[in-house]
Each structure stands twice: as structure tokens, then as C-alpha cells.
Amino acid sequence: MASITIRNLDDEVKDLLRQLAAENGCSMEEQARAMIRAAVEGRAGQAGRIDQIEKTLRALTDPGQNATPLSVGSSKPSIRGRLSGKRILLIIGGGIAAYKSLDLIRRLRERGASVRAVMTAAAQEFVTTLSIGALSADHVFTDLFDRNDEHDVGHIRLSREADLMVVAPATADLMAKLANGHANDLASTVLLATDKKVLMAPAMNPKMWSHPATRRNRATLQKDGIAFVGPAKGEMAESNEAGEGRMAEPLEIVAAIEAMLDERSKPLAGRRIIVTSGPTHEPIDPVRYIANRSSGKQGHAIAAALAKLGADVRLVSGPVNIADPAGVTTTHVETAAEMKEVVEHLLPADAAVFVAAVADWRTANAAGEKIKKVAGEGPPSLKMAENPDILAGVGHHSQRPGLVIGFAAETQDLISNAQVKLKKKGADFIVANDVSHESGIGPSGVMGGDRNKVRIVSRSGVEEWPEMGKDEVAARLAALIAERLRTIVV
16 A cells, blocks of 8 residues: 555545544544555455445544544544644744644644744745745744834744744754853744743754754753653765754654643652663674664653653663654663663652663673674674663662563563563563564564553562553553552652
8 A cells, every 4th residue: 555645535535534634643644544454454334345434434523423543443532622722833943854844733733723933044945934824824923123023022922922832843053042042033032032831853963963062952951941852863864864863753743742731630740750761782893783673662652651641751762763752851872781870870760660672681892893704714702791680770779769660571471471570670560561473463563563462460460451552551551650659658
């Protein structure tokens, strides 16, 4: 199913599809694929006939029907109303990622938000005010000294009328200006004058992102209360450039916005929770390493879910290709030894959730130069050393958190291995999942996939959860943690 041509649908069906996609947090094309797949598998209408898709769309979006959106398979509430009536001031910085702001505006308006845009002079080199204005259905602000906009101190009005300020893309220049209190154009002046929350979605060349000055500026902004979403790793617009610096995708930014504007009760407010995620890379030589197939999706989802419940989440992430969760303070590491050092430095904490798939072994002496193949000689012998056991170290630490949760990724004897781990590591819970190819979890398995099926192993027994998306696993685990911490005084 390589492509979907939405334009061929009639306008009414397109509107229904657009609404359903907004509810499920995906694109119209992704929603259409999900529904066609469901129809083929016999989950939509009569015997999975393709001609039932339009009827299914109408049924799913009819308030009088009790159907559940096919792509979700759960009873989670509609996302559509979460931003209804919210006012977003979008500041668009100058960078090739500015084109994503067009889709971001569309996504926000689909969910009921109103969007006003401020564009820097550099941003106007990449996208036009006409395009931004057409999608936002509002005036686009560009000039600090515009007589029409500033007759009533427009930059102050802009900064105060919004419910949230979003900077996407957030360039190194914009971050530097705000971190150091500069206000020499409309965007920086509005940011400095606001009394509202600010969310930044950084986008820049990997070298710029890793530069010490940018790192200092980000640390300063986080200390000042600025939230971040991304950046992610990947290919850059420039030829032969890749690394961390890609702006988060529009739906990721929307999710971060929803989390920041969520006014529901925060049962984990005031709690500090450590989460580890992803794999570790143990070097063999400068170009090779020992690793595993962990994508970090489950750990990052858990960190995000805990943050949504109000926790001060400190995520320690191994090398992954996904964006940092919004509202979470993330530290990036490579090796198990680095992860252990950062985790112990973050103690004390109320809880710790060890999701990372830490390599059990490392080479005892990593080579300083690339190990070369020599004709006639066999492969080199690698002397291995055991990595530190981070979960056990914290489970038996003098500053042990009140709640310690570990993960067990097993390919056989799932429950018995998890029970042994529970006792040995000093954990309160072990979240056990079957990562074998025979598990039947999703099309690509648990590691690297989007679905999971877990068992919660504790001293009181084993609770089996049904297969679900990793975000839903994260939400249920976060609720369990909140309930458990409610009875614990740390």
C-alpha cells in the first residue's frame, strides 16, 4: 500500500477522515491505511469488504454510534477537544525545518486551537507569510516596529494573549537570544515579554546542536522553565550531514503542546522519577560496538506518561533515533558505565524505572584504532568484561528510591526469569515481556516495534496485561506508579 490519494474522496468523506485522523493523532493517509487494513482483515463491515470503508468512517464519526476507531482498538477519549479554544502563538525561526510549521498549524487547528504566527526575517526566506496566514487564518506578525501592530504595544499583547508560546523551529540563534536576554526583533521581544509557558522544538545542524554554547544555552533555558521537544537524529537537509538536530515531527510537537496545556489533576506533582531507556553501545574500536535492538520507544513513552501526570522526570537515554519526550529532562549516554554514573548522580528520587536494555558485557580493552582484517588470520579474540548492574545497584543503594521497577526482556521462561530478577535486583516490580520472534507481538516484534504485551511481576503475584500500544502500556504503568507512590512516604 505505497500511496493513498485522499483528494479522490468526496468532500464529506474527507472531512470525516480528517476528523478521525485528528482524534487518533495520525495523518489522513495513515488513518486511511489503517482502515483499509482493518477492512481487509475483516474488522470493518461485512466480511471485510472494501466498500464498507466509507460506511465505517461515517459510523465512527457519528455521535450516535458506539464504534471504536479501528486504528486505536481502545476506548481512549477523543483528542479532538483537548485544544479546543486554546490560543497558540507560534514563533517560526529561520531554517529548512520551517516548512514543517505549515503542517503543525494544520494539526493544531484540526484539534480546535487557534494559531497566531510570528515569523523571523530568516523564516521568511524558507516559507512565505501568505502560506502561514492562509493556514492559520490570521494575520502573520513579522516586524517589531510595524506601526499598525505596535500602536497598542503589539508585542506585549501577543505575548500575553496566548495560552502557550511554541518556537518551531527553534534555531540556535533564537535559543541564544532568549538564554541571554536579547530582544532585538519581534520574536525575541515577544519571548522575553511573555508570562506564559514556552515550548521549543530545536532544529539545526548536528555540529551546532552539540556545540558547547548551544548546550549551555539549553541548560540555561531549561533552568528558566522552558520546555523542549526534540531534536531527533537523522539525515539533515545538507548533503552528507546526519546526526541529532532534526526538528521533532508535527504530531510529536502537538503531543507536547497537549501535555503542557493539560489541566487535569497531576497525581505525581512534586515527585522526582528516574527513567532509563534505549540500548547502550559498548565500543570494540572507534567504529564498532556491542549493542542490542532496543529502540527506546517504550522507555521514552513511559517518561512522557509520567511527565503528563506531573512528575519531574529525569530520563537517561542510550543512543536512540527518536526525539526526547516533551517536559522531560534528558541526559544522553553511550555506555553502561556512563548510564550508571548519571543514574547514581540523580539520586535521591521517589521512584526509578529501568527500561533500558543495558548490554551485559563490554570489551575489557576497547582498541584505540580500528581493528583491521589481516589476510590468512582469523577473527580477533575479544576479551569480555561484565558491565555494572544498574538496577541491582539502585535496588540495594543507600539512597534507594521508594519504588524501583525493572524490565525483563526474555525469549524463554519469561515468568520464572522475571521472578528471579525481582529477588536478585531488589526491585518492587519487574515488567516482563517476551521479545522472541515467536511472541507474535505486532508485525516487527517488541524490540523496535510499536506494540507490547507485558506481565507485572511482584512479590504478590503476576498480573498479565493484554497486548497494546507502547503508549498505552506507558500510561497504565504511570497510573500504577502514581497509585503506589500515593501510599509511600519517601
